[in-house]
Amino acid sequence: MERYITSVSEEPEETYLARLVADKPWWQVIGAAVLDMGRIKVRDLLKHRLIIAKLSQSEIKNPGARLWATLQSHTVQECQLVRYQRKLDPQFFWKDENSVWSVKEDLVQDLAPEICDLNKDSEKIPPSETIKRYEFITFHQSYGYEEFVEGIRPVMGEDEEGGIQYRIEPGIFKKICQRAEKDPTNDYAIFIDEINRGNISKIFGELITLVETDKRIGAKNQLKVRLPYSKQEFGVPANLSIIGTMNTADRSIAFIDIALRRRFQFKEMMPNLDLVEENIGGVNVRSLLDKINRRIEFLYDRDHMIGHSYFLDCTTLEDLRDVFLQNVIPLLQEYFYGDWEKICLVLGCGANGNGGATKNQHPLVNAEELIEKDILGFDHLDFDDCCRYEVHPDFSKATGEKLKNYLTAIYQPHAKSADTQEG
The missing domain is CATH 1.10.10 (Arc Repressor Mutant, subunit A)
Known part of the structure; x- marks a missing residue:
């Protein structure tokens, strides 16, 4: 930036x-x-x-x-x-x-x-000032050419009769291009969040060709087009970077416009452990996040790893607890469609499917065995015993050393149970 x-x-x-x-x-x-x-x-x-x-x-x-x-x-x-x-x-x-x-x-x-x-x-x-040479926008399904490049806008009460006037107004992309063209010695940028959610042909229109590096103003194959509303000739300056961001976990990436794929370089941005505080109250947050993501990659895929941004503002154990309660666990529920056994595996709880937690003495998720005789009043051959899962009530209100034990148990090796210990 x-x-x-x-x-x-x-x-x-x-x-x-x-x-x-x-x-x-x-x-x-x-x-x-x-x-x-x-x-x-x-x-x-x-x-x-x-x-x-x-x-x-x-x-x-x-x-x-x-x-x-x-x-x-x-x-x-x-x-x-x-x-x-x-x-x-x-x-x-x-x-x-x-x-x-x-x-x-x-x-x-x-x-x-x-x-x-x-x-x-x-x-x-x-005498001194900070000049910002970039713009930030977010694409969505309703975003269009008029907001991005130029469009006709109604203006109330500015003519002599007090009626409506229609003016051609430049969009955010055209404005930043004009600034960059007038200042060729400096670099400019437009950041487009959720770039895969917009209708690219609807937003860029005829300009999709102009964003190519060899079609920029001053480039070998410089190209300009005449804009449909203002009738002005328009080109994209070489000193303007177009940077789009998207979430790989969002399945709409599978339908991203091929024209966009051909014209952009793609750079994968994986969770950066170096940006996370290493030690908070005795909990190694980097090891914690790394272990969770390795399990997600094994059980699901690498595109659904937990991002480091959730942990950037954490300074206390209570902050970590709240991140798990409000962000991480709900996200895992969405990823695994309520399959709590996999959620337990990601969080190191290791619920065995019969209501017990293997090895981990401080599981974040509590698994309670449900017996069909207790629920239905009798045994039934069509139903097996199952579990009811919930975030452990003690974890939700834990503090201090007790909270530390819950969090470290996610990534630290658990002691072997008595029946598997070597002689």
């Missing part, structure tokens, strides 16, 4: 202002500009550094109309010179008889303090 973060001591004003207003709505940017200039006319407002910075990232063809619409829609209701049918909140602009615009500073302080903050931040470039 450090590769995509920069601490700067000095930054060009143009770059700084562009970052400052990138995610700000127009009413905030215009409000900060008017607050800075005092009393202005719209033609003068177009020359303000914040407006210039915002327009440099916009595809608006008539910026004057945008300024007029925003000023009027956020004008205070009492202003008789602005008869705009659909006023929007917050309302803080004022227009006088000479068509000079200003802001009601008392209203701005109360209703939109972020405008004051933006104006203050724009006055001076900070």
